[in-house]
Amino acid sequence: MSPLPQHADHAWLRPDAGTELGSRAVALDAAGGLAETVRAELETLTARHGGSIVEPADAAVVLTTAERAEVSADLGALPGEGFALVHGGGRLTVVGSSDRGLLYGYHHVRRAGSGVLDAADGTETHAPTQPIRMLDHWDNVAVHPGMGQVERGYAGGSLFYDNGRLRPNLSRVEHYARLLASVGINRVALNNVNVHALEARLLTDGIGDVVRLAEVFRPQGIAVYLSVSFNSPVVLGGLPTADPLDESVRAWWAGAVDRVYDAIPDFGGFVVKADSEGQPGPFGYGRSHADGANMLAKPLARHGGDVFWRAFVYNHRQDWRDRSTDRARAAYDHFAPLDGTFDDNVVLQVKHGPMDFQVREPVSPVIGAMPTTRLALELQVTQEYTGQQQHVCYLAPLWSQVLDFPFGDDGAPTVGDIVSGSDDAPSGGVVAVSNVGGDEHWTGHPFAQANLYALGRLAWDPTLDAATILDEWLAETYDDEAVREAVRSIMTGSWQTYERYTAPLGVGWMVRPGRHYGPDVDGYEYTPWGTYHFADRDGIGVDRTVATGTGYAGMYPEPWACRFERPETTPDELLLFFHHVPYTHRLHSGTTVIQHIYDTHFEGVEQVERMVATWESVRDRAPQAVVERVQRRLEEQLRSAVEWRDQINTYFYRKSGIPDEQGRTIH
Template identity: 45%
Template sequence: MLKKRLLTIGACVAALTIGASPALANDGYNLWLAPAASPSGANVRVIGQSETLERAAGELRRDLGASPLPIILAKIDDPALSTLRLPTAGLGEEGYIVRATSLDGHPALIVTGKTDRAVLYGAFALIRAQKTGANLAAIDLQSAPKIGLRVLNHWDNLDGSVERGYAGQSLWDWWTLPDFKDPRYTDYARANAALGINGIVLNNVNAKPESLTAPYIAKAAALADVFRPWGIRVYLSARFSAPIELGHLKTADPLDPEVQAWWKAKADEIYREIPDFGGFLVKANSEGQPGPRDYHRSHADGANMLAAAVAPHGGIVMWRAFVYAETDPDDRAKQAYTEFHPLDGKFADNVLVQVKNGAIDFQPREPFHPLFGAMPKTPMMLELQLTKEYLGFATHLAYLGPLFEEVLDADTQAKGKGSTVAKVVDGSLYGHRLSGIAGVANVGRDRDWSGSTFNQANWYAFGRLAWDPTLSAEKIAREWAQQTFGTDPLVVDTAVRMMMSSREAVVDYTGPFGLAHLMGTGHHYGPGPWISDLARPEWNPVYYHKADKAGIGFDRTKTGSNAIAQYEPAVARMLADPRTTPESELLWFHHLPWGWKMKSGRTLWEEMVAHYDRGVATVAQMQADWQTVKDKVDAERWQKTASYLQIQHNEAKWWRDASLAYWMSVNGLPLPSGVAAPEHDLAWYKAQEFPLAPGHPH
């Protein structure tokens, strides 16, 4: 089957290239910023002078269709707008007002806010409104971001590779920076500004010390110059041991005065080159990275040392809570809480603790991380993954809006019902000044930026939810489709239907009911639930599913690891009983017999098989749906999507067949009547190897 699958991939690539002209009609480069079919040269007047205001005017002239009114861009305190008495409460530094009104007796469309970047965001909101059907003659928009720091984390390496990147090499050409500023950097900034993203971490959290040397600071400064007019600050991932590797000190102990002085001097050096530098992101004492625990210090000690270095410049530190160690024999899902919960209130006031959405690692489905709501004195920054490390790489259609919405809407019950993760992250639950959300970027040098057209929607959904976590994933999918494909109802409805079913399909064919970490080793490509021979227990899929003849699932109740005790009591009580645990997370929290009766009346085994089959069938339905719009979508994007859907269908069957073959080898149960057997035996699936899969360090 695999040979056939690889041949199909080759055929798909050939279909994309044979007969292609040097310049494609639509290769996806424009993202959701595709210009209007007939740019009107909108009548735009700018009051005030700044590079950012000129960018805003340029966007309107470029992308806006015909406007019934002249458009005026100005900051809200400009005397020209004083007679309008516009409401400013709640706008903050980035909120905007877009309103059709009358100015000096003449009809006009006003785009305003307290700052230049607020006006820029308002201009993009006006364009988005028009492209999604708004009547500009009666428009009245007012919006401000609910989360302060809206940041993309690039896992880009200095050699041009991207860890877990599936859209080609790094967007940053470090070799030619700072002298050559690729025009793509500006286009990238435009796309982010259109979503309200205001920060970019340039380099991988598995950081190299060289990123903090003078030549690379100059390169980062060149990117900062490009991004600044678009309201975007740059950040750097910092390697904790840099004082040893760059400063030739004998230690990186955060309480050592020489180490503290080294970091202060380094921060001063960076701010001389980048006055609006945002600060540092740090991965410490995780997966072999150095950190404060190497010196018997706490994560707070390490974070506060760096925070002190950037504080005089207004910088912040984002300290990742993704930690697990082979020296800790406890459930890996518990380790971040165990290390960080006792440190609540001990972090400096310019530190955010950055927490992944779940306690393991960006799995297709995880329960919300127990740290959310558990550290009321510490700003918590949610980390989401846009690049689909565990959701089919770039070739599987998996719209992540529902995943993001699922975690943001999850109720921690930390202060009673309604204490959602979103309210923790936006700072409102505990009144924090700092608030933040981060997305691991899915951007590369591919012409369509993200490896496929539909992958762009995950970037888009992150940006929109970062601005307003209360938006619905379906609403976001619809406005993305309208801006990306046009307003034909059949195309938009089809795209939205495909998107809204896609993530659940991946969950179904890779691991239903909270099964997780079932993928192949290292590259994380394809199924490997049988893997049990890796050096560290928590690297092995068998560690997570614990399948045996009697049952399957990880017991995280008090009879097992008791990870449920890390949640608030009301949540823990619900999770303690498999009958009240959501079935979508059942095997994450419970080890249950294969014959356990599900709500459907079927046994757990029967229901698992049904979900694997449903996942494959959903992909087949997406293929059929996409076929109906063949004549309504440009040939380039339609064909690439169709080719990738075929790859996804083949790989969904591969996941389904390999998984069922393994589960049957463990439980000794037959497939339910009428269910197709796996195409190959288990030995065949185990023999497949993929040493050069993309996105994995080689």
């Protein structure tokens, strides 16, 4: 058993922050489990900062719920999970729609400080846009050969499990649950969607571990989910089949679900990766994904649970010679025809792009094609393809761009609107793969904490600005203004910096196969994974047009289908995703594709050099453990960026024979 380091790093819940609220006379008038959580938070905060907990009549700040609130303002019906801030009568009253809304209101006021505490008389209400704000953990109970314990985990082992068992001491999970609640996360899935033999048993004889984790997450308003194997009736139940239309299979699932709810009455439900990358699924029995998902949905519905069914289904045994198969089409081809056939408690969980969390992809067309299905947007906080928490890469601008994408002309519903639900399809919400682990800084790179923070804030309100979220996180995480300024300058634009020195113009991949770190331009080119760039001596890119390519561009509604069909109307950053063009093709920016490749790769490295210098300038001011960790990671980022620059530039120089206009060194 390897004990976890205790959390000297509290991430954005620094004990010395929250002074404004913590130094006042505060009252709590509310009942319910989450109100008790708020009470414990207030006791700690006021004890630390010299405030006190008093009767409501004596309080400067009263925290209460709608049913008890004594305020003159007419609050109407507060939205579920929402809260109102009522300034009047010489005090601030924080009114939660329920104890859950109160918990979120508490964190809002703690975070905002005097700007909110001392605001002028008046009332404002806050509520999440997305009712579903969920993190998926890709944690395995045991360490798996070649993959480590957490699949695509870059922050040490699992926070939950060690050496094949649940950790006896869950105090770090308690702090993690607080961190999540403070940014509004309300659901977590506890185990990897690739469900191995030991992990499959969490559903049955391992349920005791799930009970214990549910006890830790419950006080923070977070429901727990399990990833389950579609073949559970076979591997756990000993049945000869897992056919979703077989009565004995349905009965097995009904019994399994009932037993889970006996143990955990507020259990959230299941996450399922089926018929994908070797996981079993309904195709194995000649059934559709709606048959599979609905079979699980029925027994869960009796208890109020949901199925999150993943749309990440594609052929990973493709023949690279076959130009008619396009992995980008797969989720749409499989799922769009099933619109309207899923049960009400099935949420189809769709990755934000059609491929796989590349640094730049178009938005998945599935999200615009299933108006009567509950859709969740799946994002990846863990930086699998964006530097693996060795590189600084602040992802909120990428996520904002996805959430703001309109499926139609300006004014059409955006991705954020669609997943927040409609009358035809209630919310599916925002689901993201977590980036935490047992690491003393939680996320490997201390600055990667900002991505987790931003994910919660954007799920709560997709219209929040990435720069504002960064400022909030900085204010909560570092107390020194010079450090904040340095980190702000390092992180702002870091997503584009990463894009500059890696694969160009939306073409994606070019990473080392399997590990997905570092450059390998042709690493995936002749593999079965369906991830090709087709570079030859004349040009590069994937022809996904309707006219001459795979037809993928036609899966979008107008104006996008027409725009993506022609290089002239495709945004530069996605050019090579949609088109195969000559190296001499001129971009909207005025430069040629080949010169763009050279320029961005030199610039990207220069930007990382500036990051290193900026961090050096505050090395005496930030916490020492953070200084050293960040410095080591920046050194690795610079080494890796140089490697990317040189391999990419050399590769394309050799292919094209076209020299750099500026005559810089290309090897």
